[in-house]
Each structure stands twice: as structure tokens, then as C-alpha cells.
Amino acid sequence: MSLFTWCARRSGGLAMIWLGILSYWVISRESATARYSSDTHNPQDSLSASRYSPDGAGIWTVIFSWYCLLIHVLVFSFPLRACWAIWDVTTSLRKTAKSKSLEDFKLGHFRRGSSTSLSSAETLTSSRASSSANSEAGDVDTEFSTDSESTVTVQDRVVHAIIIPNYKEEMDSLRETLDVLASHPHARSSYDVYLAMEQRENNAEIKAMSLIAEFVKKFRSIDFTLHPSDLPGDCPGKGSNVDWAARKLSERYPIGCRKDVIITGIDADSHLSSNYFSLVTRMHLAYPETATTTMYTAPIVFDRNAHSVPAIVRVADILWCAAGLSGLYRGSTIAPPTSVYSLPLQLVDRVGGWDCGAEAIGEDLHMYLKCFFALNGNLTVRTVLSPISQTNVTAGGYGKGVSGIVTDMRARYKQALRHMWGALDTGYALRKVVELWRNRKQTTRAFRPLHSSRNDPSETYIPEAQLDTLTGSPDADKSIDNGYFSDVTHETIKGLNYRRLIVLFHRLFEAHFLPVQMTILVVTSTLYMWATDGAEDIHGVNWIFDVCKYLRTLGFMQVAFYLFMYENFHQIAVSIREKEMHDAGLAKGMNFSHRSLKKNFIDYIMVPFVAPLYGSIPCAQAQIYHFWTVDLVYTVSKKATRQRAKSMSAEEMA
Template sequence: MSMLFIWVTRRAPGLAMVSVVALAYYVITREAAASGFTLTRTEGDSLSRPTRISFTTPTSYEGGGIWTLIFAYYCLTIHILVSSFPLRSMWSIFDISRCLERTARSKSLKDYKLSHRRRGSFTSLSSSETLTSSKELPSPSTTSSEAGDTETEFVPDSETGVDRVIHAIIIPNYKEEMDTLRETLDVMASHPLARDTYDVYLAMESREQNGEVKAMTIIQEFAKKFRSIDFTLHPSDIPGEAPGKGSNMAWAGRKLSEKYPLSLRKDVIITGIDADSHLSSNYFALLTNMHNSNPETATTTLYSAPIIFDRNAHEVPAIVRVADILWGAAGMSGLYRGSSIAPPTSVYSLPLQLVDRVGGWDCDSEAIGEDLHMYLKCFFALNGNLTVRTIHSPVSQSNVKGDGGEGVKRVYNDMTARYKQALRHMWGALDVGFAMRKFVELWQERKHTTRAFRPLHLALKHPNDSYIKNHFDADPEQPLESGIYSEVITETIKEPDWQRTFLLAHRLFEAHFLPLQMTILVVTSTLYMSVTEGGSDPHNVGWIFQICKVLRTVGLVECALLLFLYERFHKIGATTREKEMQEAGLAKGMCFSHRNLRTNFVDYLTFPLVAPLYGSIPSAQAQLMHFFTNDLVYTVSKKVTRQRAKSFIAEVLS
């Protein structure tokens, strides 16, 4: 691809922003001049005389012409998209809530977890390469994709082969508090499957002072609570890498890849979580069941789950709380049953063989939104035929907090910290350019449905894989059981799914174009109506802007209804988590945020401020900065401190 094309794609959202502003400016100025709109002042003291708006009759009408029509109809299109987005989010929240209720009542799920056999565990205390991969090839399989989710049904262990499924759980962290990591591991260690199937990897950063000592301390504490627990130490001096979760996940993925032979890789599922993520035991139980129940798509499926901020929501300002609610709702908008496009938010799972296929996680500055970026890699690697499934078990998260303080200072610090987090989210607009380039590659390779790949750690030893492609072009029927091809896995995938590709483009537009475009058009359409009010409307577009006003009102009402539907989702998720923690003996001192009428009322009054403050403004800042740099100085958000540890210290001191 040409350098110019790459430059343009990386700045596509910013170029779109500039184009809309330029279009609006041209149309408004031309229409104002053609309508005879002028600003005049009455003679005399300018301080005591107000500005007077007047219209003069132009000798000939020379407005914006066709550009006025383009501006008007584009404005209508954006308003329709904005008003329709909450409808899909509401349906998704409603559907997920129903599934959560059914999952909470599932006797088969409870019996499955209670009856699972607990065996001994082993541990590794090294972050170096300890095992080598076997060169045994699994039988080729045909990948396919399907929408929807399985019901919560379980069959006996002997039939599902639950013991053969290994959950490799990566916890990237940098300067996280020890209590935060301990609490997350305590929650996972309480799961019935933990000692049998959880391989935990603490993904540490070498730039964190004493990070290795920190990891070793935690491993000593939890050595007997998981199938294995290990750590990786991501170097800070790798050329081309940008600091962040993506590069840390990439390094951990390469290291853990060495520990699983080819004969096991199709049943190794990698789950990436944040340091403060609390996952229910239902998460891995449902994940195991879906993997075993769908063998035809087991290696081509990405699993997403809704997120819920139910830990310290009562301790942050209403505007921060609502921002996180709406952010979580946006992430849930694609998780309804039957959805074929379901990008994950923060926490997701995918089989190791799918990670092999796409070459692991990317590490450059474009991959700062590592969850969406990995989804896009998987989507295009499978020609759009990626299977997506929703795990109906909310992932508990903490609201971001500032540096403390009292009163107004505390509110300001929390709001500032949330803005920095929003800027990181909006920096992910770089994924638009990545998707555009992947689409071009998809079109160029649309007739090639045979793909070859190596296990992740072996692929790194062969950075130039052109010989694999050349081999298939020469003789695609030649077996690869020996010689230099003995480590290569070949699979056939379907032809490109153009309908899903179009839907993906729509979702990317919603995420990275719509917030800022809407704000620009609200302001400029209001200016247009002001300068043309009382005119003859020669373009016959006045009705369009009247409809836009109605759609804006409808959108506000829909957001209020979305918050109303969220109440049920939050109640189910928070109540279920608290009950599980009580049964595990971990509830004492742990934070639980239950919503009530008072906080609900304040939230409903606050939500109109969230879109501009944490959507449009950081989006504009990110897109403008992309013209000058793709690198963002990554800062770690402060998480809620473990209350149980604080209570224990208070008791000791007293």
C-alpha cells in the first residue's frame, strides 16, 4: 500500500471532521449572503446598543447550491443514526437481562459447578521458556461462522470433556496495587474450575520497579489455588512497540504459546482481563460449555461479555457514573442474541488456535484499543466469518477515580481522570484506518480461501511467511507433514461475507465518527436555520432541519429509557455477584454498588452532559492530535482500593 493511502486511513476520522466543518462553513456563509443576512449595530454607544440582525433583499440568489442539499441530507442521516443507536442498545440490554435471569435460575449450571471434581494443582515460578511445543498436527477443520448463543444447558463431564479445556487467563498490569491483584485472584480462586483448568499469567512490565518481586510474591500466595500460575515480564525496549495493554498481551501470548503442544491448542482458550476485573464462576462455566457444544466453530469463535460498574459507582460523581454506564451500554449494543457483529469491551476470550491464525496481538500505537483491534484482526483473518458468542455473565469493573481530595476538588479530580480515560477510548479511532487497510487486503485476497499459519511462538522465528503462500500457489494439495512445513497448520475458510463487512463498517462509524459528527451538525444546523429564518427556502430543505430537531428530542428520551432499562440489568448483575461472593466467603469488606432512587434521579438529570464532555470533546482532541502523532502517553487509571485490606489494617492499628 502506498504511504499516502496509509497516511489518509490513519487520519480518516480527523479528515471527516475537517470536511464536515468546511462543508458547513461554506454552506452557512453562502446561504447567509444569499439570504441577505447581516449583523449591524445602531449608531451611538456600542456598549449600550445591542447588535441588530437584519435582512436585505438580494438582487439574485446564489446560495450553496448542491452543497446545501448535501449538507442537509447528511445532517438528516447522522440524526437518524444517532436516534437509532439507543434502540439497539435498549434491545440488547433487555435481551441480556432476560438471559441473566435465566442463567441465575439455572439448576443445571449450579449442579455442574458443584459436582465438578477438584484435583491437585501445579505451579510454575518462572517467566522463562520452559516447555517446547510438539509438532503433532491436529486434523484440519473447516471454519464457519454463526450468530446467536447457546442456551444454558449442561451435560455430564464425561460427555463434554470439560477437563480437556484449559483457560489461559492473562492479567496485564502496570503499577497496580497488590490488593487489587489479590482481590481479583481471590475471586477467580473461588471458582470450582480454578484448580483443574485455570492457567493464570501475570503479565508484568519490566519498566515497573520491583515488578518481578511483586509477581513472585503473588505466585507464592496463590500457587495451590490454580492449575498453574506464572508470570511474564514485558521488556520496555522493543523497537516499534507502544506501551499499553496491547503490547503486554502480545508478549504474554508469545510466552504462554510455548507451553501448549499442538495436540492441545484447539482446547486452550485465552481470556484477557483487567487487573480489577471480577469474573463470576458462571463466566468460565458458560465459556467451557459453549466451546464444547460447538466443535465445528470452536477454533473460530470470539466470546464477549457485558461489563458492569458495580463496585464503587456510589463513590464517584454522577457524571462519571453515567459516562461509564453509557460506555458499557454502547459495548453491549452488539451482544444481543442473533448479532453477528459483537466487538468486545475490555474482557474477552478466544481460542489459542485463533490467536495463532492472526499472529497474536499487535503492539504498535494503532493497537491502543487492544480489544477492538484484536476483534478486527480475527474478523478479517476469517474473511468476515468470525463466530461471536455472548457469555451471559457480567464482568464487574471499577469506575475510574482521581487523586482524591474533598468536595469540589474530589469531583474535579474524578472527572479529570475519567476524561483521560475517554481520550484513550477515542484514541482507538486509529482502528478505523486499520480496518480500511484490512478491507483492501480482503478485496485483493477475496478468492483465496486457504490459509496457513504456525503456532504463535514458532511464527516469530519465521517473520517472512511468504514461502507458505508460494507453496500453496504452486501445489495446494501437497501434504505438509514433513520438512520445513511440519509445523504449519492449514485450514479452509469461507468466501468473504460482505454483509457482515458492511455491518462492521457501520459499527465503526458509530463508535468513532458519530459522536463528534453529531455535535458539529447540531451546532451548524442551528446556525443554518438562524441565518435562513424567514427566507424563501429555495432548496426545500427546511423540513429536514425540523425533523432533525424532533430526532434530537427523541434521542434524549431514548437515552432516558436506556437508563431505565439499565436499572434491571444492574440489579441482576450486582445482586448475583454479591450472593456469589457471600457463598465464597469473600463479601466482607468488598465493594458493592447498588442503585437507588436518589442516585437514579441525579443520573437522569446528568446524562445530557455526558455526550459532549466524554464523547465529542475527547474525540475531537484525539482526531486533531492524529494529524501530528499516533502515539499517546499511556497512563494507568486509578482503581478502587480493596476495602477489606483497609479494614484489616484499621483493626490491627486499633
């Protein structure tokens, strides 16, 4: 490992140490100078004299002051952008919910017969290729009408490969997620569902086969994969699970139709509206020029068990939702997904699948970065105006008094630590920038389907020099006829988009550096003002700290205003889901968390406590731990499920 790689992985911790040293140096020097200047009776005081300097800390004081202002401006701008985003998304969501054209697009879709799912002897856990999808490739028209037969044919060609990674998830949680998907109008004609199981879970295959037997006639196809527990370099977690499933399902789709196969990765407890897939299909067909270089992302909403978790946990999840939603406003070019996202199979081929190492524990952001840099920053992100229903983390402490509240808070802290462990992605981005610079003269690239490489994902890339040499040889035509190059896809690489690159690093700094940096500066700037109180402002920086006080106050006010705007967003999202569940006959026993300003007034009081407890502290802990390990034990959070009789566990079925 090179020194640069080591430092990049620990950039957050190094920045924290640097700021601590800078703050100590400035405060100690300025404090000594202030005491020395005011102590006219004993100017030979050893401590003051040893640190005395007419200029205090000199230029370092100016750097400290202006950096403090920069951090406060960023803290002020984030909730401002989040407020704009939630207003824009809420307004657009209201229009989309009332859109007659979307309903026509969904209901006008001709259903085909469901393809027969694979039997237990033909699961994708085998190494041989599975049968390919029924859709055929063809040209996509930019303009289409839902009333024309030709458009229905084009729309019918889009296949949604839905991966549901899970490890020790309750059967009822998985069944509820599948029930919701099966209620969609397009489920039997367009949904290929893959249960991404883990081999290290006892009786995982029995659990999967039980669910497949129950839902075999409700989807275009449903199958499962079994991620081996002993693959070198694979760390337990969602990323490695999804990658294994994607490599297996990749075998089912021939080259001709891969551009119209869209992979969607969801959490085991995610409830997606049928609008989600209809909107993705619609945008995929409407923008053919960017269809294979687009990632689709949607806002998330915690609307199932928010009423049964402590207020501080509820607010932590609302602000986590704000972090993802802040990039989804119209005109935004940088919008990393949160938990659920979709991307075409051809884009997955292009980047070589998901990474499986410890550094990729935040697989949603990591996959976004991987696609972003593979396309030189020219990744297109489209917002799907269909909120993803999620559940708040709980340890079952509701109704158990103070001990129950503490238990739920601990469970949420573990999840916050897992989120902040994703600070490793900043180091990944730094290394990719260096790689981009080294390859800045490269204009073309070739890649192969994801399943072509089983042991090394890098094998999906074909070096252009090697490809040119082989195709220029006398036996090239024979090799092509034999299929040697038949699955190779060529692409022309666009130049680096520097503006997007700058915005991306701003967002990464916001996510992985800002929580700790802000906390340090709030404390140290207060100490600086206290230490230099009454002393001459020789650097002319006191006004900066006065401005910082106002920015902090306005920032907290903006967060409270965001919560106020969230009430409307939450109300629309839960009402849409409730109506859809009633129409599908699934509402009985389903959890719906309604909010009101009067009922949830305590949430506004929790804001000052949430920021350090679930932001600064876990962020600092993760960055300190990164100095000796990048591994984190992945734990599964408890989910809220429909209130009905519990199903048999996999052990009981065995």
C-alpha cells in the same frame, strides 16, 4: 507510508474538516442570499453581493441537509438498539442465573490435581519452552450431558489460559482479582493464570513471585511473564503486554490440544463470575464446527465503586457500558468486546497474536478487527451472559468537595481520550478492506503456532505457494518427518461476508465519527435555520431540520429510558456477584454499589453534559492530534480495592 495509509489513519480528522468546510460554505452562501433578497434598499452591499447566488449554495445545501438527517437518524437508532440490547441481556441473564443446568454443569465437573506451578527459575520469561498443559486433545461431541462420565472427560479437557496484564497496579487490586478467580469451582483443574508484568516497572518480578507463592495451590498453574521495555515497535499498553504473554504461554501447549485452550484477557481490576468460564466452556463444546473461529464477549457493569464517584463520571461509564452492550443482543453478528473477552488459542495462532504498535492502543477492538478480517468477516461472536464487574475511574477525590469532583472528572477525561484514541482502528479497518480485495482469490491459508515467530508475527503465516513448492519436493517427506512442517495448520478461507462488513463499518462510524459529526451538525444546523429565517425555502429542505429537532429530543429521551432499564440490569448483576462473594467468603470489605431510581435521580440530569464532555470533545481532540502523532502515553487509572489492611508494596518487599 503511502498517501492512502496516511489518510486512512486520519480519516476521522479529515471527515471533521470536510464537514466544517461544507457547513461554512452552505451557511455563508445561504445567509448572503437571504440578506441580499431581503435588502431591497441596498442591493449593492459588497458582502452580500459578492456571495449572492439565486440558488444559494445549490446542491451543497441539499447534501448538507440530507447528511444532517442521516446523522440524526444514527443518533436516534443507537440508544434504541442499546435499549433493546439491555432488555434482551437482562431477560436472558435472569433466566441464566436461575438455570439449574448451569449449576449442574459447574458442580458436576470432576477436579483433577493441580499441576505444579513453575518455580522462579522456570518462569515463562525464559526463552525455552515450558512444560505443556495436562489436557489431551480429542474429538468433541455436539450433544453432551453433564451426568455422563464421557462428557466430564470432554469438559475437563478445556483449559482456560487467563492473562492479567498489569503495570504499576496495586498489590491489593491484583490479589483481589486472583482471590475471585481462585474461588471458582474449576480454578484448580482448568485455570492457567499468567501475570503479564512489565519490565519497566521496578521490582515487577518480586511482585509477581509474591503473588505466585500465595496462590500456587489455588490454580491449575500460575506463572508470570516479563514484557521487555526495549522491543522495537512495541508501545506501552495492554496490547503489547498481552501479546508477549500469549507468545510465551503458547510454548506450553502442543498442537494437539491448542483448539481446546481458550485465552481470556482481563483487566487487573476485573471480577469474573465462575459462570463466565462455565458458559464459555459450554458454548465451546456445544458448537465444535465454529469453536476455533469464535470470540466470546460479555457485558460489563460498574458495580463496585459507583457510589463513590461523581454522578457525571458514573453516567459516563454507564454510557460506555451501553456502547459495548449495544451489540450483544440475540441475533447480532457484530459485537466488539469491551475490556474482557476470550478466544481459542488456535484463533490467536491464525491471526498472529496481538498487535503492539501505537495504532492498537484499543487492543480489545483492534484484536476483534484483526480476527474479523483474518476470517473474511466470518468471525463468530457469542455473548457470555455473565456481567464483568469493573470499577469506575477515580483519582481519590470522593469526599473532598469541588476540588475532588474536578480531580475525578479529569481522571475520567484521560480515560475517555484513551478510548477515543482508538479511532485509529477505523483507518486499520479501511486498509484491511483493501488487503481483502487484493487477496479476494485466495482460498487457502497455512499458519504456525504463535511462539514459532519471535521477532516478526507475520512469520506465523506460511505462503501457500512456498508450502506447495516445499511439500512437492523429493525431500518433503523427510522434512515432515524431521518436524519442519509438523506444526503447520491448513485452513480453507470462506468468501467475504459483505453484509457483516457493512454492519461493521456502521458500528465503527458510530464509535469514531458520530460524536464529533453530531456536535458539529447540531451547531451548524441551528446556525443555518437562524441565517435563513424568513427566507424562501428554495431547496425544500426546511422540513429536514424540523425532523432533526424531533430526532434529537427523542434520542435524549431514549438515553434516559436506557438509564431506567440499566437500573434492573445493574441490580441483577450486583446481586449475583454479592451472593457469589458471600458463598466464597470474600464479601467482607468488598465494594458493592447498589442503585435506586430515587438515589440516582441526578444521573438522568447529567446525560446532556456527559455526551460532549466525554464523547465529542475527547474524540475531536484525539482526531486532531492524529495529524501529527499516533502515540499516546498510556496511564494507569486508580482502582477501588477491598477495604482491608494494605499489603506491602513491591519496593518494601525488596
